[in-house]
Amino acid sequence: MKNIxxxxxxxxxxxxxxxKAEYTFRVKCDDAVNHGQFYVLSxxxxxxAPISVSAQGEGYVEFTIRKVGKLxxxxxxxxxxxxxxxxxxxxxxxxxxxxxxxxxVVIAGGTGMAPxxxxxxxxxAHPEEAGEVYLIVGFKDRDAVLFEEDLAxxxxxxxxxxxxxxxxxxxxxxxxxxxxxxxxxxxTFEDYNVVIVGPPAMINFxxxxxxxxxxxxxKIWVSFERKMxxxxxxxxxxxxxxxxxxxxxxxxxxxKAKELLD
Amino acid sequence: xxxxxxxxxxxxxxxxxxxGKTYRICGPRRVGKYIRYGDIQSVEELVYQEKxxxxxxxxxYPIVQTLLYFSENQVRESEMEDERExxxxxxxxxxxGIRRLDTLFLRNGGKADNFYQRRREKVKFFLLxxxxxxxxxxxxxxxxxxxxxxxxxFRFGEEGVKAQIHGESALCGRLEGFLAGEKECAFxxxxxxxxxxxxxxxxxxxRSLLPGIHDLPMWREFDDHCIGxxxxxxxxxxxxxxxxxxxxxxxxxxxxxxxxxxxxxMLDSYSTMAGGHNVRAKAGDRMRFKVMHKIYDFKVxxxxxxxxxxxxxxxxxxxxxxxxxETVDRLAHEVERLKRGEESL
Ligand SMILES: Cc1cc2nc3c(=O)[nH]c(=O)nc-3n(C[C@H](O)[C@H](O)[C@H](O)COP(=O)(O)OP(=O)(O)OC[C@H]3O[C@@H](n4cnc5c(N)ncnc54)[C@H](O)[C@@H]3O)c2cc1C
Ligand code: SF4
Ligand code: SF4
Ligand code: FES
Numbered sequence: 001m002k003n004i005x006x007x008x009x010x011x012x013x014x015x016x017x018x019x020k021a022e023y024t025f026r027v028k029c030d031d032a033v034n035h036g037q038f039y040v041l042s043x044x045x046x047x048x049a050p051i052s053v054s055a056q057g058e059g060y061v062e063f064t065i066r067k068v069g070k071l072x073x074x075x076x077x078x079x080x081x082x083x084x085x086x087x088x089x090x091x092x093x094x095x096x097x098x099x100x101x102x103x104x105v106v107i108a109g110g111t112g113m114a115p116x117x118x119x120x121x122x123x124x125a126h127p128e129e130a131g132e133v134y135l136i137v138g139f140k141d142r143d144a145v146l147f148e149e150d151l152a153x154x155x156x157x158x159x160x161x162x163x164x165x166x167x168x169x170x171x172x173x174x175x176x177x178x179x180x181x182x183x184x185x186x187x188t189f190e191d192y193n194v195v196i197v198g199p200p201a202m203i204n205f206x207x208x209x210x211x212x213x214x215x216x217x218x219k220i221w222v223s224f225e226r227k228m229x230x231x232x233x234x235x236x237x238x239x240x241x242x243x244x245x246x247x248x249x250x251x252x253x254x255x256k257a258k259e260l261l262d
Numbered sequence: 263x264x265x266x267x268x269x270x271x272x273x274x275x276x277x278x279x280x281x282g283k284t285y286r287i288c289g290p291r292r293v294g295k296y297i298r299y300g301d302i303q304s305v306e307e308l309v310y311q312e313k314x315x316x317x318x319x320x321x322x323y324p325i326v327q328t329l330l331y332f333s334e335n336q337v338r339e340s341e342m343e344d345e346r347e348x349x350x351x352x353x354x355x356x357x358x359g360i361r362r363l364d365t366l367f368l369r370n371g372g373k374a375d376n377f378y379q380r381r382r383e384k385v386k387f388f389l390l391x392x393x394x395x396x397x398x399x400x401x402x403x404x405x406x407x408x409x410x411x412x413x414x415x416f417r418f419g420e421e422g423v424k425a426q427i428h429g430e431s432a433l434c435g436r437l438e439g440f441l442a443g444e445k446e447c448a449f450x451x452x453x454x455x456x457x458x459x460x461x462x463x464x465x466x467x468x469r470s471l472l473p474g475i476h477d478l479p480m481w482r483e484f485d486d487h488c489i490g491x492x493x494x495x496x497x498x499x500x501x502x503x504x505x506x507x508x509x510x511x512x513x514x515x516x517x518x519x520x521x522x523x524x525x526x527x528m529l530d531s532y533s534t535m536a537g538g539h540n541v542r543a544k545a546g547d548r549m550r551f552k553v554m555h556k557i558y559d560f561k562v563x564x565x566x567x568x569x570x571x572x573x574x575x576x577x578x579x580x581x582x583x584x585x586x587x588e589t590v591d592r593l594a595h596e597v598e599r600l601k602r603g604e605e606s607l
Binding site: 003004005006007008009042044045046047048049066068069072083085200225226227229230232233234235236237239241242244246247259261262 | 329330337339366367371373375376377378469473476502503504505506508518525527532533534535539541542560562
């Protein structure tokens, strides 16, 4: 019987320094991953943590990791060619099939870009499957900007707004993502979807702002982060009511998400 | 097979000795000031007159266990340190409680937890009849006062032991082999049908009541009262949560292991995420989370039964004399008020 929590070794192929505290690690891996899923990464003797897949390609997956504690400190100390342990992929995914050929609005805050980046890259590479894509991304300040290259490329094919909380900069307007929701022409869409990812408060305010602008709740999709230890429905930490975020999430339709009362 | 015998305590000790040659035998025994589950060899060690302070879960779900061993870049699954099958003396509420643990560990998410399963499948139940309900029990209210999931049932007393063999397993065969020729009797275990305490789980009915329950002022009373020690979770037969941590043997060593240890949803750190954000920062929030799981959320998820079996150990354990049973009753009243659209008390 296969042990569901046994990690396996994977080689680090490439490391990109996005910001001082956020690096992207490309790791050798042949799994088929759905957009929005995550892995539990580990360094033996240090620990484990759930991390979203931020990109995928032939023979690799990428993780964009923020350095906040034990495991992530350890990963930041690793180099190309080193071995990382992982188990997964876990969780559900964005319903990408339903998103095809319809307007898609993606609103992301900071590291919230990580779980939606692989889907955005997919629609960028397959414009024939995409409808109009509206991308609103907010970062704290210029130093916090992630995925510079992707953001630049996405401008070519998507309607983009990039903003910074308290400052202006070239290519970035000033303000929060919530301020730009009203610029999306929801009224002209027939069927469409909205994806919101970021810290809990950002998700909350942005969803409310969308609803204020005429979006119906069942068109909104969010991705949740909760404390997780096992990611396979056993340790209990991620549970909210009768829902296990590691099993039924991390992606939820907003009609469900708003019922999840921690 | 269903056959009963009346035997002497000496004969019972002989049986335990015989079974002990191949099985590990566990039951409630005195350890310091507590009654806890562990290895027993004789009837004299078995505390059958009182309810144990701790549940039997630690026999097959250890407080701490090693999952994986690491050396250099190798990961190896831990082996079982003891391959024997386990005979476990336990009461009806605990047998019913272990079914809840099985639901979570073997079925939730559609895949079995290997580390739980490999120990659990070795356990055989010997039912300990409850002569009468103990002080904090409310098993009748939770419908967990009865069971027929056991290989044999026992009644212990001054005048000897009554035993019923209950099933067709190899173990039942061994019991029959050992007891054949002893005095047969009509013994069948009795189950308590009344407790001093009765508890009515709230009838929540529709989900639309949940936000109101979430915001009830009653939870705030626990903010300063409950100290978040997690004692109630520790003694509970149905609490299953754990943390995983890696340990390294020496500062300089390359060898280490990954361990799993019981966790508790009443601890402050249970839901704290990176960055220090805690989704249930106050003790009252965690009390709500625990109570709702035991008498609502679990049943909504799995559809069969409430998680709580009414063993009442949490009420014996709490250093602040917080009564889970009374909290559930209180909640049931508040739920009725919410339904009528009245202010909470
Ligand atoms: C589905 C999912 C997807 C995720 N995707 C990503 C991703 O793509 N990228 C990413 O960077 N992160 C992601 N995360 C978050 C990531 O899992 C956490 O940041 C991770 O747990 C950090 O692990 P660590 O060992 O480095 O930190 P830890 O050492 O566990 O601690 C990190 C921080 O948590 C706080 N903390 C920990 N324990 C306590 C305590 N007992 N009391 C108070 N505070 C405490 C501290 O502030 C500490 O700085 C995701 C999480 C989930 C659930
Ligand atoms: S709760 Fe019921 S079954 Fe459990 S010890 Fe008490 S009387 Fe026995
Ligand atoms: S209810 Fe009592 S036993 Fe449980 S955590 Fe609070 S103080 Fe501890
Ligand atoms: S992370 Fe362990 S149950 Fe979801």
